[in-house]
Amino acid sequence: MKLTTKGQVTTPLTIRERLGLLPWTEVEFDVVGDSGRIRKKAADAGRGQRVVEAMRRAPKPTRSMTTDQLMALTRGE
Secondary structure, eight states: OOOOTTSOOOOOHHHHHHHTOOTTOOEEEEEETTEEEEEEOOOOOOHHHHHHHHHHHSOOOOTTOOHHHHHHHHHTO
16 A cells, blocks of 8 residues: 555555444554554543533432422532
8 A cells, every 4th residue: 555645545444344443533543663553542531421420420319309409409509
């Protein structure tokens, strides 16, 4: 395979499939000795995942709470 004038190469389909590289997948490059290595970038937690994690850390409501207590809980009071 050849490098284009823009420094681009086409990753062969067999390698993309083996690494699970889909369009717009973020990758990282490393230099090891005189070789280059490509790998899928570790996924950062997306907005949805961060919301779920925040909800898991939040105080939990109980059945005995009053409406005012529940409202204070949702407001972080």
